[in-house]
Amino acid sequence: MPTSLQVTFLLTLIVSSKPIECGIVRNNNSSSWKKLAKESTTIDVGESSTMTKSRSHVVADDKKKSFVSATTRGGYKRGLAIFDFLLRLAAIVTTITASSVMYTAEETLPFFTQFLQFQAGYDDFATFQFFVIAIAIVASYLVLSLPFSIVTIVRPLSTLPRLILLISDTVVVTLTTSATAATTAIVYLAHNGNPNANWLPICQQFGDFCQATSSAVVAASIGIVFFILLIIISAIALKRH
Amino acid sequence: MKNESTFIDVPADSSSAMKGKAPLIGVAKDHTASGSGGYNRGLSVFDFLLRLAAIVAASVAAGTMFTSDETLPFFTQFLQFQAGYDDLPTFQFFVIAMSLVSGYIVLSLPISVVAIVRPLAAAPRLLLLVLDTAVMGLTMAAASSAAAISYVAHNGNQNTNWLPICQQFGDFCQKTSGAVVSSFVAVVFFMILVVLSGVALKRH
Numbered sequence: 001m002p003t004s005l006q007v008t009f010l011l012t013l014i015v016s017s018k019p020i021e022c023g024i025v026r027n028n029n030s031s032s033w034k035k036l037a038k039e040s041t042t043i044d045v046g047e048s049s050t051m052t053k054s055r056s057h058v059v060a061d062d063k064k065k066s067f068v069s070a071t072t073r074g075g076y077k078r079g080l081a082i083f084d085f086l087l088r089l090a091a092i093v094t095t096i097t098a099s100s101v102m103y104t105a106e107e108t109l110p111f112f113t114q115f116l117q118f119q120a121g122y123d124d125f126a127t128f129q130f131f132v133i134a135i136a137i138v139a140s141y142l143v144l145s146l147p148f149s150i151v152t153i154v155r156p157l158s159t160l161p162r163l164i165l166l167i168s169d170t171v172v173v174t175l176t177t178s179a180t181a182a183t184t185a186i187v188y189l190a191h192n193g194n195p196n197a198n199w200l201p202i203c204q205q206f207g208d209f210c211q212a213t214s215s216a217v218v219a220a221s222i223g224i225v226f227f228i229l230l231i232i233i234s235a236i237a238l239k240r241h
Numbered sequence: 242m243k244n245e246s247t248f249i250d251v252p253a254d255s256s257s258a259m260k261g262k263a264p265l266i267g268v269a270k271d272h273t274a275s276g277s278g279g280y281n282r283g284l285s286v287f288d289f290l291l292r293l294a295a296i297v298a299a300s301v302a303a304g305t306m307f308t309s310d311e312t313l314p315f316f317t318q319f320l321q322f323q324a325g326y327d328d329l330p331t332f333q334f335f336v337i338a339m340s341l342v343s344g345y346i347v348l349s350l351p352i353s354v355v356a357i358v359r360p361l362a363a364a365p366r367l368l369l370l371v372l373d374t375a376v377m378g379l380t381m382a383a384a385s386s387a388a389a390i391s392y393v394a395h396n397g398n399q400n401t402n403w404l405p406i407c408q409q410f411g412d413f414c415q416k417t418s419g420a421v422v423s424s425f426v427a428v429v430f431f432m433i434l435v436v437l438s439g440v441a442l443k444r445h
Contacts, residue, residue, distance in 0.1 A: 124400040127389045159443045166439040170374070170432055174381050181382035182389035185331045189393070190401070196328040197394070199403040228374060231435075235370045238442040239363045 077156035080237045084165075084230060085149045091226040092142045095176075098219035099135040102128060102183075105212035109205060120202070120209040127186045128213065134179035135220055141172050152237070159238055166234040173227040180220040187213050281360035284441045288369075289353045291430050291437070296346045298427035299380070302420045303339035306332055306387075309416035313409060324406070324413040331390045332417065338383035339424055345376050356441075363442060370438035377431035384424035391418055 102122050109118035122128040145168065151161045190210055193201035203210035306326050313322035326332040349369060356365045394414055397405035407414035 120400070125398065126392065126396075163439055163443050167436050170377075170435045170439075173374070173378065174428065174432060177378045177381040178385035181384075181386040184382075185386035185389040186393070188330065189390070189403075192330075194329060196324070197403070197406045199393075200401070202401045224378065228378065231374050232371055235367055235439065235442060238439060239367050 074156045077237050078153060080233050081149065081152040081156055084233050084237075085146070085153060087226050087230050087233070088142055088146060088149055091223050091230070092139055094219050094223040094226065095135050095139040095142065098216045098223065099132055099139060101212055101219065102132050102135075102216035105209055105216065107206050107209040107212075118205070120206045122213075125186055127182045131179045131183040131216070131220070134175055135223075138172055138176050138223070141168070145169075156237075162234050162238050166231060166238065169227060169231050169234065173224060173231065176220060176224050176227060180217060180224060183213070183217050183220070187217055278360045280444060281441050282357060284437055285353065285357040285360055288434060288437050288441075289350070289357060291434055292346050292350060292353055295427050295430040295434070296343055298423050298430060299339050299343040299346060302384075302423035302427060303336055303343060305416055305423065306336050306339070306420035309413055309420065311410050311413040322409070324410040326417070329390055331386050335383045335387040335420070335424070338379055339420075339427075342376055342380050342383075342427065345372070349373075366438050366442050370435060370442070373431055373435050373438065377428060377435060380424060380431060381428050384421060384428055387417070387421045387424070391421055 105128075106119070106121040111118070122132055145165060148161050148165050152158075152165070155161075187210070189199060189201075190213070191201055191203045193199050310323070310325040315322070326336055349372065352365050352369055356362070356369065359365070391414070393403060393405075394417075395405055395407045397403050
């Protein structure tokens, strides 16, 4: 009898795929076992324990998977947020450069008549005035938007700061593009003139002034490229949700 | 003892119980998805209508500038005073840019329709957002450079001795100013489109 018990126990170990801790095989049809029926106990612990264990195992797997995917998504977005912050710093530098170069773009020609000295400055052109003021506003906006960018780094999964940054960046890139394009038109006119309207190119006389204004326009254009990258980054970070 | 039949209590019910548990999670997910899908679909329809309006604005701007020729009634023996958009390179850039912009909006209408049909797909919206931002920059550049030239044409510049030509070419100046205003309206439409795409991407 002890050998048959051992054999059946071995059989159950081989046949069952899941580990049964306390499952005990019952041998019903043997008459000799009926004497031991009262003493034998059947413990159906294996069923419920494995069921709960497997179910909880599945739930734990799901939780772990979602947690892991959340941290990886959060890590990806955090990388985008850091890149966003660095781009903002670069855009601050370029816009402040553009505004200050245009502001200090003065030139006084060495020759003068009795009543008149030939000067050129940014305030001789309404468009240049608009450029200086608009780019200065854009630079201060960028400085004020740095805290929002830091919030997106600290909380990579929240979408509201990113949406605010996207909307305000769109408005500001429109303003920057407007100022840069208008100034480009005037600078082009200053370089080439227009024979049909009899507008003479002034860059022939004011060489330094033209150079300074052109560099300001180029710096503002680089700022626009940075802004477009910022908008794209915000959009991608909003998307991966 | 001689009978070797055995009963093995393999927990066969657990797999079915697990299977029974799974659909509950799936049903819950579907419910939340359909709720935000309706809102996104409304945003997509509004996006489509705005695009139609932007087509009108952009093509009106390009057309008005293109046909803004004026010939003055007086002329000298060798010279007739004419003004057209091709006398100013900035206005040439304006016409070409606004034509490109109207062509782009027409081509982006199918993508907008896809966003209506599949309100929860993020790829069409992201594509539209990126393209709309770039084209908005182009439109704004054309509009503001034409505005700067129109300003000089209206007011002149005393420091550089640029005379205002609008004193003679009144109709030409009127038409070009109208074209500039229409292109600024198109820019406003584009800004709203970009913000719409951003909000729809957020509600995902």
